[in-house]
Amino acid sequence: MAPATRDLFSSRLGVLAATLGSAVGLGNIWKFPSLVGQNGGASFLVVYLLASLCIGLPLMISDLSLGRAGRSNVISIFQKLAPRTGWWLIGLSAIISCLLILGFYSDVAGWVFAYILKSATGTVSSTDPAAAQASFSSLLNDGPVSLFWQWLVLLLTGAIIMRGASAGIEKVTRVLMPVLFLLLVGVCIRSLTLPGASEGLRFLFMPQWERVDASVIMMAMGLAFFKMSLGMGCMLTYGSYFKEDVNIPLMATRVMICDLLVSLLAGIAIFPAVFSFGFQPAEGPALLFLTIPAVFSSMPGGTFFATLFFILSAIAATGAILSLLEVPVAWLSERFSLPRSKAVPILLAGLVLLGLPATLSTGPALQDVKLFGLTFFDLYDALSSTILMPLSGIVTSLFVGYFWEKEQMLAALGGGMPARLVRTLCRTVTPVLITLVLLHGLNII
Numbered sequence: 376m377a378p379a380t381r382d383l384f385s386s387r388l389g390v391l392a393a394t395l396g397s398a399v400g401l402g403n404i405w406k407f408p409s410l411v412g413q414n415g416g417a418s419f420l421v422v423y424l425l426a427s428l429c430i431g432l433p434l435m436i437s438d439l440s441l442g443r444a445g446r447s448n449v450i451s452i453f454q455k456l457a458p459r460t461g462w463w464l465i466g467l468s469a470i471i472s473c474l475l476i477l478g479f480y481s482d483v484a485g486w487v488f489a490y491i492l493k494s495a496t497g498t499v500s501s502t503d504p505a506a507a508q509a510s511f512s513s514l515l516n517d518g519p520v521s522l523f524w525q526w527l528v529l530l531l532t533g534a535i536i537m538r539g540a541s542a543g544i545e546k547v548t549r550v551l552m553p554v555l556f557l558l559l560v561g562v563c564i565r566s567l568t569l570p571g572a573s574e575g576l577r578f579l580f581m582p583q584w585e586r587v588d589a590s591v592i593m594m595a596m597g598l599a600f601f602k603m604s605l606g607m608g609c610m611l612t613y614g615s616y617f618k619e620d621v622n623i624p625l626m627a628t629r630v631m632i633c634d635l636l637v638s639l640l641a642g643i644a645i646f647p648a649v650f651s652f653g654f655q656p657a658e659g660p661a662l663l664f665l666t667i668p669a670v671f672s673s674m675p676g677g678t679f680f681a682t683l684f685f686i687l688s689a690i691a692a693t694g695a696i697l698s699l700l701e702v703p704v705a706w707l708s709e710r711f712s713l714p715r716s717k718a719v720p721i722l723l724a725g726l727v728l729l730g731l732p733a734t735l736s737t738g739p740a741l742q743d744v745k746l747f748g749l750t751f752f753d754l755y756d757a758l759s760s761t762i763l764m765p766l767s768g769i770v771t772s773l774f775v776g777y778f779w780e781k782e783q784m785l786a787a788l789g790g791g792m793p794a795r796l797v798r799t800l801c802r803t804v805t806p807v808l809i810t811l812v813l814l815h816g817l818n819i820i
């Protein structure tokens with residue numbers, strides 16, 4: 376049973392910080408800017424914006440409104456709004472996805488935390504990419520050290536979650552989000568004042584429509600989905616902590632714009648420096664753990680700026696992990712009437728076990744063990760991001776578009792034109808587009 380007085384986010388700024396904290400993650404740093412640069416610059420941004428408007432925004436508004444209307448955890452929301460039906464399976468899928476993502480995302484976040492120390496102590500300061508590779512491999516190959524960092528991340532975020540929605544998530548993200556923004560601006564200024572910085576800006580922003588083909592469009596749609604933390608119950612759960620006076624369509628639009636801004640700033644912090652020192656643009660772990668340390672080592676004040684960069688990346692990862700942890704914690708504590716002080720340790724113990732194979736699969740211990748041709752790390756990623764997330768996005772939009780009683784749905788979204796528009800999109804364009812993303816992810820189209 377949900378507690379009689381639910382712990383709600385106390386201020387609008389807090390709502391923005393917490394929700395943005397979930398949306399901003401490593402995706403903003405190692406994924407978004409590289410994808411923009413490689414797939415058409417400003418042209419890709421136009422496609423991404425359209426994808427956000429057709430998929431990201433309507434679903435984010437839907438998730439937040441469902442959460443507020445159900446005022447409960449991801450499973451009970453649907454049991455309340457659609458009693459005696461199977462729609463609660465959306466919630467079950469969300470909990471499973473969160474656990475899977477946490478299993479490997481906490482591992483990656485651990486690497487980021489380890490790199491704060493490595494860059495501050497100058498251990499990774501070498502302009503030679505081979506040395507950067509050796510340093511990164513030594514971390515991956517050392518199981519106990521990788522596990523130490525992963526567990527540290529889980530303990531740290533668990534301690535915040537233990538304090539609840541307003542005293543934990545809201546309070547912490549209200550401080551962390553402005554800090555992240557300031558650090559990012561600081562690194563941008565450093566990067567933009569390097570000689571030859573304009574080459575990096577050209578890489579990021581020069582429109583190239585010829586690069587935009589069907590698969591780039593699919594990628595932009597998938598990205599819009601992942602960026603806004605959809606299909607995992609994070610927005611459903613956070614919506615359940617929104618007060619009645621929060622204008623959800625407006626808040627979701629703000630989050631979308633701020634998230635985009637953070638991604639663009641990350642691109643401006645990274646690529647002018649990358650090009651200025653003649654490195655190749657990369658993406659994913661290679662960008663963060665190989666290129667960035669080498670690039671920063673090449674510049675004056677490099678140790679300082681590299682450390683700042685890893686601190687801001689760790690902040691980004693922390694906000695995302697908080698939202699992922701909150702989904703199962705809210706369910707555990709409400710379903711079994713457990714205080715958070717019990718639910719959080721139980722969850723963390725489960726995550727330590729679940730994370731173990733993922734973490735060890737990036738090193739010698741388990742890297743040769745494969746299921747369906749994938750290591751545990753990749754399997755967790757594929758199951759959650761490629762299958763469960765889009766699937767639950769499709770089902771959620773069908774619920775909102777067709778099953779949720781029209782008047783109730785419109786009222787939950789605050790009525791007016793935005794609510795009607797979201798309903799129309801959820802009945803038509805949104806589920807069709809996410810189905811394409813799902814089929815593309817499964818290599819069917």
Ligand code: PHE
Nearest residue numbers: 398400401402601602604695
């Ligand atoms: N939006 C986060 C990012 O950009 C990832 C994320 C997805 C976080 C789903 C929570 C839930 O990295």
